[in-house]
Amino acid sequence: YFLLGICFSICIFIEWLISDGSVVYAEALWDHVTMDDQELGFKAGEVIEVVDATNKEWWWGRIADSEGWFPASFVRLWVNQDEPMDEYPAKVEDGKPEDANSAHRRLATGQSKKDQMRTNVISEIMSTEKVYIKHLKDICEGYVKQCRKRTDMFSEEQLHTIFGNIEDIYKCHKKFLKGLEKKFNKDQPHLSEIGSCFLEYQTDFQIYSEYCNNHPSAYAELSKLMKINKYLYFFEACRLLQKMIDISLDGFLLTPVQKICKYPLQLAELLKYTNPEHRDYKDVEAALNAMKNVAKLINERKRRLENLDKIAHWQSSIENWEGDDVLARSSELIHSGELTKISQPQAKSKQRIFFLFDHQVVFCKKDLLRRDILYYKSRIDTDSMEVVDVEDGKEKDFNLSVKNAFKLQNKFTNEVHLFCAKKSSEKQRWLQAFEDERKRIQLDKETGFAITEVQKKQAMMNAKKSHPTGKPKGEFTDEKNITTH
Numbered sequence: 001y002f003l004l005g006i007c008f009s010i011c012i013f014i015e016w017l018i019s020d021g022s023v024v025y026a027e028a029l030w031d032h033v034t035m036d037d038q039e040l041g042f043k044a045g046e047v048i049e050v051v052d053a054t055n056k057e058w059w060w061g062r063i064a065d066s067e068g069w070f071p072a073s074f075v076r077l078w079v080n081q082d083e084p085m086d087e088y089p090a091k092v093e094d095g096k097p098e099d100a101n102s103a104h105r106r107l108a109t110g111q112s113k114k115d116q117m118r119t120n121v122i123s124e125i126m127s128t129e130k131v132y133i134k135h136l137k138d139i140c141e142g143y144v145k146q147c148r149k150r151t152d153m154f155s156e157e158q159l160h161t162i163f164g165n166i167e168d169i170y171k172c173h174k175k176f177l178k179g180l181e182k183k184f185n186k187d188q189p190h191l192s193e194i195g196s197c198f199l200e201y202q203t204d205f206q207i208y209s210e211y212c213n214n215h216p217s218a219y220a221e222l223s224k225l226m227k228i229n230k231y232l233y234f235f236e237a238c239r240l241l242q243k244m245i246d247i248s249l250d251g252f253l254l255t256p257v258q259k260i261c262k263y264p265l266q267l268a269e270l271l272k273y274t275n276p277e278h279r280d281y282k283d284v285e286a287a288l289n290a291m292k293n294v295a296k297l298i299n300e301r302k303r304r305l306e307n308l309d310k311i312a313h314w315q316s317s318i319e320n321w322e323g324d325d326v327l328a329r330s331s332e333l334i335h336s337g338e339l340t341k342i343s344q345p346q347a348k349s350k351q352r353i354f355f356l357f358d359h360q361v362v363f364c365k366k367d368l369l370r371r372d373i374l375y376y377k378s379r380i381d382t383d384s385m386e387v388v389d390v391e392d393g394k395e396k397d398f399n400l401s402v403k404n405a406f407k408l409q410n411k412f413t414n415e416v417h418l419f420c421a422k423k424s425s426e427k428q429r430w431l432q433a434f435e436d437e438r439k440r441i442q443l444d445k446e447t448g449f450a451i452t453e454v455q456k457k458q459a460m461m462n463a464k465k466s467h468p469t470g471k472p473k474g475e476f477t478d479e480k481n482i483t484t485h
Contacts, residue, residue, distance in 0.1 A: 024050040026061070026075035030265050033258070039251060040068030048075060057131050058245050069247060071255075073128040115190040118273040122189045125266050129177050132259055136170040139163070139252055142242025143235070153234065161221045162253075164214040165207060169256055172204050195283025198267065202290040206447070208260040209301045215257055222250050260298065263291040301449060304331055308455060311357075312463035318364060321376045327456040330357035332440065335433035337426065342418040347398050349420075352377060356433050358440050359383055361408075383441075386411055387434045390418070406431060 028046045032039070040061050042048060048070065052060035058069045144163050147154045154162075179197040225231040226248075235249050244252070267288040274281050308327060315326050334356045341363065342349045352363040353374060361380045367373035390405040397407070398418050404427040408417040421427040444450070 024053075024077070026050050026077045028075055029269075030074050030262055032070055032074050034068075034251065034254065038068055038247060040066060040070045042070065050077075055245055057135070058247070069245070073124070073131060114273050114275065118190040118270065121266070121270045121273055122184070122192050122194065125194065125270070126180060126184055128262075128266075129173070129180060132255070133170070133173050133177055135252070135255055136166065136173060138242050138244050140167050140170050142244060143238050143249060143252075146238050146241075150234070153231070158221065161214070162218050164211045164218060166211065166253070166256065168207050169211060172201070172207060176201050176204075193280040193283065195267075195270075195280050195285075195287040198263070198287035199283060199290055202287075202294055205260065205263075205291070205294050206297060208256065208294070209298045212257050212260070212298050213302050213305050215253070218253055219250055222253075261295055264288060264295055267291055297447060304449070305451070305455065307332060308451065308459040309462050312459040316460075316463040317374070319367075319373060319375045323379070325456070325460060326357060326360070326362065327451070327459060329359045331451045332358050334358065334437045334440065335430065337430070338422075339430070340420040342398055342400065342402075342420065344398065344416065347400055354419075356382075356430075356437060358437055358444070380408060380417060382408075382434070382437060384410055384412060387431065389431060 364374040
């Protein structure tokens with residue numbers, strides 16, 4: 001037996017089965033993670049009893065003792081609803097042949113089983129995209145538009161916090177759907193060539209990074225407002241006027257986060273049922289890799305933003321700080337550790353703790369009595385420097401015998417800094433770290449990654465709040481508290 005793709009026309013059939021006393025089962029295609037207690041969370045592969053399917057987009061289901069709403073597009077209905085639950089997984093794993101009725105339907109269309117499955121996946125991608133756009137439209141017109149009218153209740157800053165860039169996402173997906181529809185073969189869906197659409201929009205989908213990074217702030221702001229009856233009633237009125245299902249706003253706003261993670265899963269399934277000879281095969285394969293990279297990029301940017309607070313917190317623990325904040329130029333700690341720094345012209349050597357961020361190296365001195373306290377000494381701009389590996393022995397610029405050494409040499413002036421590590425392995429780790437730092441900066445340029453001034457200021461404000469006046473700051477100086485690349 002195989003699974004049949006969910007489509008809207010089947011809702012009536014499901015309701016007929018339920019009203020007739022039958023138990024209707026569906027299998028989860030993807031994880032449904034939810035923060036709403038009215039929704040049913042599940043993992044891919046779990047079996048759900050469908051209790052109500054009167055709504056085309058959201059069904060009511062049950063798993064053991066848990067019940068709630070779940071997106072219809074996240075599941076597939078069992079073809080044979082009479083199949084006992086304890087036998088069903090074994091049937092699938094054993095690869096039993098499809099039932100006779102399914103085979104007759106497939107042969108009548110002249111399609112192979114693989115083509116039929118490709119048709120199902122293509123149809124699912126098309127239908128879920130239309131449902132998603134309707135969902136975005138409801139949020140933008142039902143909530144954002146109404147909130148903008150109430151300047152007495154919402155500031156522009158609040159609206160941006162709650163809804164992020166969801167209007168940009170809505171505009172993007174309207175164009176994306178038009179592209180899909182042009183590539184969709186209505187008469188023979190399995191011949192559709194939609195892979196190129198995902199390749200065309202892979203850069204546009206990076207706007208999800210901003211939305212996903214903002215989502216925790218949106219949830220926090222909504223939680224605060226929902227404690228006030230005026231806002232609670234207003235949001236409920238928005239939902240009713242737009243004729244949206246009974247899900248809270250934070251549940252609706254979670255959908256874009258889930259959607260961008262769903263594309264790689266859909267494309268993986270599409271590739272599975274696409275013959276290598278199919279004209280769409282190479283594009284689908286490339287699209288799958290592209291959307292995986294988009295998801296990876298979004299996760300990486302989220303990690304970088306989470307590190308901002310840690311970096312700001314670290315800086316606030318350093319005594320005698322001078323100059324700009326680290327976040328003015330940097331957003332990630334690449335490596336840290338102890339080195340001996342040798343300076344010209346006297347060739348004096350000093351033990352210092354170094355912190356390599358993107359674009360700069362900050363070095364500090366340990367307190368003689370309290371080793372957990374660090375004092376700011378200086379910093380080096382790495383953008384103007386090149387790293388030079390120094391062989392063990394006589395170093396000509398400093399006229400010294402050195403071991404495990406390397407230099408930072410200014411590309412435009414005579415400025416040069418000599419460093420020595422305690423072990424050869426530590427030196428190699430530093431050389432690799434400087435190489436990683438250059439790669440990180442290049443990647444940020446290519447992907448357009450940038451930290452906004454608002455995000456930097458917020459991180460510094462959070463750090464200041466965490467250090468009440470008179471509280472010892474040394475306990476926060478351990479560089480291990482900052483996640484390194």
